[in-house]
Amino acid sequence: MTKHFGRSYVATPGPSVIPERVLRAMHQPAPNIYSSELEALVESIIVDLKVLVGTKYYSVIYIANGHGAWEAAIANLFAPGDEILTLNTGIFAQGWASCAEAMGIKVHTLDFGLNHPVDLDQFADRIKLDSNKTIKGIIVCQADTSTSVKNDIQGISTVLKTLNHPAILAVDCIASFGCDYFSMDDWDVDVVLSASQKGLMTPPGLAFLSFNERARECARNKQHNSLYWDWERRIFPEEFYFYFCGTAPTHHLYGLREALNMIIHEEGKMEVFKRHKRMARMIWAAIDAWALSGPITINIADPKCRSHAVTVVKVGAPYGSELRHWVEDHTGLTLGIGLGMGTKEDPNSTGIFRIGHMGHVNGNMIMGLLGSIEAGFEHLAIPRGAGAIGAAAKVLATS
Ligand SMILES: *Cc1c(COP(=O)(O)O)cnc(C)c1O
DSSP, rough: OOOOOOOOOSSSSSSOOOOOHHHHHOSOOOOOOOSSSHHHHHHHHHHHHHHHHHSSEEEEEEESHHHHHHHHHHHHHHOTTTTTEESSSSHHHHHHHHHHTTTEEEEEEEEOSSSOOOHHHHHHHHHHOTOOOOOEEEEESSEEEEEEEOOOOOHHHHHHTTTTTTOEEEOTTTTTTSSSSOTTTTTTOSSEEEEOOOOOOSSSSSEEEEEOOOHHHHHSSOOOOTTOOSSSHHHSEEEEEEETTSSSOHHHHHHHHHHHIIIIIIIOHHHHHHHHHHHHHHHHHHHEEEEHSSEESSOOOOGGGSSSEEEEEEOOOOOHHHHHHHOOOOOHHHHHHHSSSSOSSTTTTTEEEEEESSSSSOOOHHHHHHHHHHHHHHHHHOOOOHHHHHHHHHHHHHH
């Protein structure tokens, strides 16, 4: 018999917990899509998205998931035969690269493995090799959700500027948006991708692209083959329906408006980043204590290179999967599966689990999550250090 009656907690790295307020805001009859209120709603959302991404330039909304954002970015920036460089630190950058390849783009790859961020020296060496400047774009994830690594996007941008390389820098912030600090214009990033279902606490279905004048110029100079993805038509829409190239995603917009009220107008963007840092540090403190003896470790060793949105934990096959099943059945907590971390000994990543700590999470939820995991470890008799819950409480009490 199930033992988890009570409020359950889906702590997978997306889709994230949706606040009741966002759900309630969505619970409305269909509006008149020709009304001026809907237009004002979209405009207010775009203003707040730009605040969150840190740009004075442009943001557009697509009805799509993250894969749609990938395709939108490629469709606007590059044409078949163009060459780009992907900086892989997990399977998500690789996924984006595959999307580009399917669209006829020639993709070069620098792979940094599954435990490290982009190495800026290696990146600089690769850029120096491109003396004819044939590489038109760099694609990279700020946080790769499969490894929980966080890349130094400002550092990557600085390498390009220092070496005077004109490649467009396009960053996948889908996991990290509204969780890890980001500042598009200050860091001189040309294109930023995000989506509704992670830090933005809204159901999957909206993808966002933010881009600067340089990226816009790059898109203008290419032959377009998609009306739907074309961002130029969306930034100064001749008619309201141009914003979405068709019917507006009405109820997602209601939900997102409420979520942005919470993020931008109530808690405040910098406080939201601080809260995510606190939650992440609580989780890391607990894992560090568990790691003192036995097999449990955090995938990314250096805390500076870890995302504040997601943490990948190694516990050894098959205990990652067993732990997930146990905590889900006994405590109502759902953890994320291991993704793309397979080894010869553990091809299906069953020794891995992932904790999503993005969006609508607080200290109480993280203490509960860690307590449930502790109980799961106890049930599975996984050897570990003591004091994990106390270590997390200490972070919460002092930060
Ligand atoms: C979730 C995620 C995506 C993909 O989003 P989908 O909505 O599943 O298409 C892309 N990149 C990163 C870094 C993600 O975390």
